[in-house]
Amino acid sequence: METAQAKLHEAARLYAALGHSLRLQVLIFLAAQPSGGAYVSEVVTHLRRAQSTVSHHLKVLVDAGILATEPHGQWSWYQVVPNRLAELREHLSVFDATTPVLATGVVL
Amino acid sequence: METAQAKLHEAARLYAALGHSLRLQVLIFLAAQPSGGAYVSEVVTHLRRAQSTVSHHLKVLVDAGILATEPHGQWSWYQVVPNRLAELREHLSVFDATTPVLATGVVL
DNA sequence: CTTTCAAATCGAAAAATCTCGATGTAGAAT
């Protein structure tokens, strides 16, 4: 079964997507919006980075399934996908102290 | 206050440490040990990678505070630090659907 | 003391990531 290895790589990609401070700032910024999301230009203003850089990081987060994007006219709306990070929290519980026994077949 | 930025970078480093499938395999392997940990040579055998490669990844995980190491004679014992990942789970809850409102000063 | 064994560290090549300016694209506005 290749599935186990594939799942490992996908999990690693998910974590790696969070492994950059700029991308964490994007998440914090988007989650803090009362509207639940923002347009690229707003993120650019907030992060003070080149627009191409911001677009790149947004793409990384979207590819990891952490952000969802939706075209609004010529603007692009980005927002956090809550379920994806909830999954990640469950994955982490595998190593939690309150979950002492690890089943044999567990794959992160 | 530089603290906010520093915390961001530390959080990013923590996630980045998990952002590699080999390191996830290390975590799974160590957590699955009945004794709660393993020696480097055992991890090397399991991962089928060069010893120097395994040592490198172990160091990354230790530097991130995810693993703890302890010398046992000429062997080195490695085990998962549960509390560290529990912290990470709490961080993630910031973006959880069940936590709709994000306070202004929240730093991941 | 020398040898042996486990593990850390070093050095370097290959690969991936990050960043930006420049260019492309698609919808809006004139």
Place this chain on the structure above:
DNA sequence: ATTCTACATCGAGATTTTTCGATTTGAAAG
């Protein structure tokens, strides 16, 4: 149709990461 605006994508240079073989360290054994 042309221009403008928002964003995506491209290309490239700089930095970081990954991986391994080789060497070093440090403890145990002979």
